[in-house]
Amino acid sequence: MKITDISVGVVEAPLITPFKTALRTVDCIRNIVIYIHTDTGLIGVGEAAPTAVITGETNASITHAITDYIKPAIIGMDIEEFAGIMERLENCIYKNTSAKAAVDMALYDLFAKRYETPLYKLLGGYSNKLITDLTISVNDVEEMVKDSLAAVERGFNILKVKVGKDPVGDVERVVAIRDAVGPNVILRVDANQGWTPKQAVRIIGALEDANTNIELVEQPVHYSDIEGMRYVTANTLTNILADESVFSPKEAITVIEKRAADLINIKLMKTGGIYQAQKIVHIAEANGVECMIGCMLETKISVSAAAHFAASQKNITMVDLDGPLLCMNDPVTGGPAFNGQVITMSGEPGIGFSL
Known part of the structure; x- marks a missing residue:
């Protein structure tokens, strides 16, 4: 062919x-x-x-x-x-x-x-279902609380809370969301490189002291500041997730060797696709580091490819594939089924789109 x-x-x-x-x-x-x-x-x-x-x-x-x-x-x-x-x-x-x-x-x-055959089976076929989080965009406290409660009403019990634009108010945002959604909703915090290392340690420490029970904090400092990432990881109890700091297998090795993060976020748009992403997940697994599968602002086409990859891998234990769920309408048909937080793989060949 x-x-x-x-x-x-x-x-x-x-x-x-x-x-x-x-x-x-x-x-x-x-x-x-x-x-x-x-x-x-x-x-x-x-x-x-x-x-x-x-x-x-x-x-x-x-x-x-x-x-x-x-x-x-x-x-x-x-x-x-x-x-x-x-x-x-x-x-x-x-x-x-x-x-x-x-x-x-x-x-x-x-x-x-x-x-x-469906792609996830060809790649390993570890599971046929995934549970994704839903992103809460950074806004004022009241709007973020409202959006978080609406997400819980939709059936999501894992929320990724965006912060980083206003370090002074970020603790207030997360505390307010925790108080609103209760203790049983998993909260992930994503600073998108918005803090300095010292700010990150102070803010994460404040969140820990406030018993917000955050699962992880994603990319707290600038992607290039590996020493800063290591400082934050060493001086906080909360798991630190490397995102923009890891595009390639080589960068994954550097982050792991320097203990600059506890976890790694894999995105196909960063790695250049599944072929390189497989290398990263295997490097991480060999070193006892769990991975998240994430996405940029993508439609169901590429998110479906990421879902197939995630469903094939034991070491991808966290899923952030909410791109299609943020869209007003679905521009394509086929692929895995996105029903609230549950992504179910189909039996269609390939990624699942008939052309």
Whole structure:
């Protein structure tokens, strides 16, 4: 089954409410969707999310990378040459991880369709269900409490609370949410690089003293400040999750060796797809470090690929795949079923979209 063409389009989905973090505010998803065509008629689908403040990519740069670098590198190759295709994908252009992720997941979609099996089974088939958290955007205290209660009403018992824009008020935000939702809801806090190391230790210490029982704090300081991450991890009791600090297997090794985090968040848009993500999860597992699977602002296409990957791995113990749940409507049909916090894998071949 040879690759004959790669076509590029756009997928859009307005958000129910604006998505606000310490880094950006977004009200509508506008991502690149790609289709890999083959001489058998089978088509693989993938998606790339432009996240300039994290990956440095835009829709224009993603399209350029795919059409001018990736496509010429792999066109004409047989899907059975999978490792060789992945080597060319990785080496044809530096970084551009979201562009690579879209192509990577489309290739995995094709590979699983070739063998008429759901992708998660081909990758290991550890589970067929996942439980995701739901993101609470950073706003004033009253609005975040209201959004948290609404999420609990929808049946979510794991919330990821965005903070980091206002260090002085972040403790108040989390304490108010804990008081509102009660002790049985799991709270994860994501600072999106918004604190200094000393601020992080002070804020996390205050949350611990207030008995907020936070499961973890994600990326408290700037991604490049590995020593700062290590300082925070060493001086707090709460688990620290590395996100933007880990794009590659090499960075995962550095974070683990330096004990700069207790946990690692894997996102396909950071790793360049499933092929590299597998390396990270195996490195982490070998060192006793559990992983989360996360997503950027993505539609059901790429989130479904991430769900298949997560369902195949024992060491992915936390799931943050709420992208489709933040959208006003679903722009595609097929893939895993997203019913509240429960994601259920389907029996359809590949990622689960019929084209």
